[in-house]
Amino acid sequence: MLYIGVDLGTSAVKLLLMNEEGKIEKIVSREYPLSFPHPGWSEQKPEDWWTQSIEGIKELTAECDKSQVAGISFGGQMHGLVILDENDEVIRPAILWNDGRTTKETAYLNEVIGKDKLSEYTANIAFAGFTAPKILWVKENEPENFKRIKKIMLPKDYLAYKLSGTHCSDMSDASGMLLMDVKNRCWSKEMLDICGITEEQMPKLFESYEVVGTLKPELAEELGIPATCKIVAGAGDNAAAAVGTGTVGDGMCNISLGTSGTIFISSKEFGVDPHNALHAFAHADGNYHLMGCMLSAASCNKWWMDEIIGTKDYAGEQAKIEKLGENNVYFLPYLMGERSPHNNPNARGTFIGLTMDSTRADMTQAVLEGVAFAIRDSFEVAKSLGIKIERTKICGGGAKSPLWKKMIANILNIKVDVIESEEGPALGGAMLAAVANGEFASVEDAAAKIVKVIDTVEPEPELAAKYEEKYQKFAKIYPTVKDLFGELL
Numbered sequence: 291m292l293y294i295g296v297d298l299g300t301s302a303v304k305l306l307l308m309n310e311e312g313k314i315e316k317i318v319s320r321e322y323p324l325s326f327p328h329p330g331w332s333e334q335k336p337e338d339w340w341t342q343s344i345e346g347i348k349e350l351t352a353e354c355d356k357s358q359v360a361g362i363s364f365g366g367q368m369h370g371l372v373i374l375d376e377n378d379e380v381i382r383p384a385i386l387w388n389d390g391r392t393t394k395e396t397a398y399l400n401e402v403i404g405k406d407k408l409s410e411y412t413a414n415i416a417f418a419g420f421t422a423p424k425i426l427w428v429k430e431n432e433p434e435n436f437k438r439i440k441k442i443m444l445p446k447d448y449l450a451y452k453l454s455g456t457h458c459s460d461m462s463d464a465s466g467m468l469l470m471d472v473k474n475r476c477w478s479k480e481m482l483d484i485c486g487i488t489e490e491q492m493p494k495l496f497e498s499y500e501v502v503g504t505l506k507p508e509l510a511e512e513l514g515i516p517a518t519c520k521i522v523a524g525a526g527d528n529a530a531a532a533v534g535t536g537t538v539g540d541g542m543c544n545i546s547l548g549t550s551g552t553i554f555i556s557s558k559e560f561g562v563d564p565h566n567a568l569h570a571f572a573h574a575d576g577n578y579h580l581m582g583c584m585l586s587a588a589s590c591n592k593w594w595m596d597e598i599i600g601t602k603d604y605a606g607e608q609a610k611i612e613k614l615g616e617n618n619v620y621f622l623p624y625l626m627g628e629r630s631p632h633n634n635p636n637a638r639g640t641f642i643g644l645t646m647d648s649t650r651a652d653m654t655q656a657v658l659e660g661v662a663f664a665i666r667d668s669f670e671v672a673k674s675l676g677i678k679i680e681r682t683k684i685c686g687g688g689a690k691s692p693l694w695k696k697m698i699a700n701i702l703n704i705k706v707d708v709i710e711s712e713e714g715p716a717l718g719g720a721m722l723a724a725v726a727n728g729e730f731a732s733v734e735d736a737a738a739k740i741v742k743v744i745d746t747v748e749p750e751p752e753l754a755a756k757y758e759e760k761y762q763k764f765a766k767i768y769p770t771v772k773d774l775f776g777e778l779l
Contacts, residue, residue: 291360291727294350295719297527298339298366298446300324300386300549305346306716307354310729312740314711315354320346325383330390330627330635333383336372336448343449347513356514361723362453362505363498363522365530365715366446368466371424374441381435384445385424388550388585388626390635392423395430399423399468403484405566411480413472413562413570414465418627418635419585422468425485436486443493446524451493454503454521459493462529462579465571470495472572473560496523498530498574499725499733522726525574527715528552528581534718535683535709536741538575538734543679545698545706546714547688551587551661553668555580555677567631567671574722575733580677582630582668587661588688590623590639594657599650608658608693610651614700615756619643619652620764621660622771630668632768636775642767658694662701663764669702681705681746685714699747701761703754708745 292315297304302321308314322338325331351359369387374380385391399408399416408415416423421444429436443451444467447459464470464477469485469492471478477489496502501520510517524530528546531537532554537544540558545551558577562570573579586593595601624637641656672679681704688694689712699706711717721736730736 291729292354292358293360293720293723293727294347294362295716295721295723296343296362296364296446296449297530297714297716297719298343298364298449299527300367300388303339303343303346304716305343305350306713306720307350308717308720308724310724312721312736314713314717316350317713317716318346318349328391332386332389334386335383336380336445339445339449340452351513351515357516359515359519361520361522361727363719363723363726364446364449364524365527365719366444366463366524368444368463368526368528369419369421370445371421371428372443372445372448373428373435373439374443375438376440378441381438382432387419389424390418390627392418392427393635395423395426396635398426408468409562409566411478412468412470414468415566415633416468417629417633419629420466420468422481422485425487429486439487439491441493442487442491447493450502450521450524453505453509455506456503456521457493458496458502458523460496460498460523460525460574461572462498462574463526464495466526466569472570472578475572497576498523498525499722501726520723520726522723524719524722528554528583529571529574529579530718530722531685531714532556532579532718533574533721533733533737534711534714534716534741535685536737537683538573538737543682545665545682545684546686547588547661547684547694548686549587549589551584551665553582553665553672555672555679561675563671563675565671568668569630574718580672582665582671584623584661584664584668585626585629586623588686590625590657590661591688593625594654604691607654608691611655611693614697615753615760617652617655617659617760619648619656620767621656622767623657623660623664631671632772634772634775636779637768637772638775638778640767640771658697659701659760662694662697663761665698666702666761667765679704681707683707683709685709685712695747699749700753701757703749703758705749706747707743708747710742710744
């Protein structure tokens with residue numbers, strides 16, 4: 291049988307076709323626009339996701355035996371607000387995960403409702419990118435749109451609804467809305483009341499590997515895929531990527547260097563960081579995870595290469611970097627504000643330490659190191675909770691860089707396992723579809739049989755020691771300048 295994984299990203303949808311043994315048969319990608327209507331805003335049209343996903347499925351399955359397609363599942367950009375009216379039509383463009391307009395609403399939730407209450411209700415505090423503050427923003431600023439809301443959902447769930455007709459979400463993605471009681475895996479009545487919405491407006495919750503419905507007959511006819519094809523709940527992109535990298539079960543770690551950057555630690559036990567610097571979410575394997583998320587990771591390097599120095603030769607620029615652990619230029623990678631661990635939407639990207647001797651290569655190196663240092667910030671929080679991590683998997687576009695992997699290994703001083711496929715969320719989605727169809731006994735079973743480590747980047751004691759010294763200096767920069775960021779707006 292064949293399974294489709296749909297990775298609904300910020301810049302494009304990536305679709306992957308996998309057979310029942312876990313072999314990737316084909317991958318296609320289709321882009322769609324991203325809109326910034328005002329400074330700090332970030333929106334997309336769900337209709338564009340749908341159009342490109344359907345066209346992508348047609349392209350993906352053009353050369354295979356379509357009768358063998360048995361399941362479709364998802365990994366998707368988290369936290370985005372999609373609202374539908376009574377006719378299930380989109381009311382307004384989706385407000386995305388990296389949208390920073392909700393400063394006022396986030397402050398209200400954290401300071402008036404209170405972080406302790408939020409953590410009690412949802413296991414998390416409010417961040418500007420989360421869904422609940424976005425709902426409050428619509429309520430305050432677009433009251434007519436708010437009154438029309440019949441259903442609230444997340445980006446990938448819009449695709450699942452369009453394919454199956456079921457208003458659904460999964461536990462991992464819903465964890466990032468600040469509307470779910472993560473420990474008990476259900477909607478939080480208290481949070482729904484705070485936001486002025488009802489449970490009837492929320493989608494039904496499923497585990498990531500559960501079937502939400504089957505393909506609509508009219509779509510089955512259009513796509514040439516059996517109407518028995520199961521639509522499976524799927525997961526938030528980071529949880530799906532964790533499945534795709536085998537980061538399931540207890541005590542496993544994955545670092546993702548995508549548009550955003552994450553450090554993801556799986557656990558069979560529910561746990562909360564008392565300072566709420568890390569998110570406590572449900573996992574796609576039916577368990578839980580802690581996650582640190584930075585808003586700009588590989589996108590920092592893309593910005594630096596494309597917009598500032600004007601080149602597409604990423605590898606060529608990195609080849610000029612020679613002296614690791616000796617760079618005196620530092621970069622704070624907060625181009626979109628920051629989530630973990632600072633929770634500061636006003637934070638901004640910053641170079642510091644420049645002299646007349648600083649080179650283009652030094653600045654390129656600082657961008658890459660700055661992302662790795664920022665990931666270590668969240669890693670340090672995990673260590674403070676008594677979590678021992680000796681190795682991690684790695685995925686995302688940035689994971690294709692040997693230099694960046696070497697930096698991660700030495701800045702965090704852990705082993706970095708490179709896996710055969712770096713397709714992350716798309717592969718994870720296909721694996722969840724296969725589990726739902728009974729190809730594997732569990733998500734852990736699928737990961738054990740499909741995910742293969744092909745290389746390990748080991749930290750080098752001398753270089754790790756140099757980076758330890760550099761990190762301690764990096765860690766002092768943000769606390770020193772953070773009060774300035776608000777004044778610069």
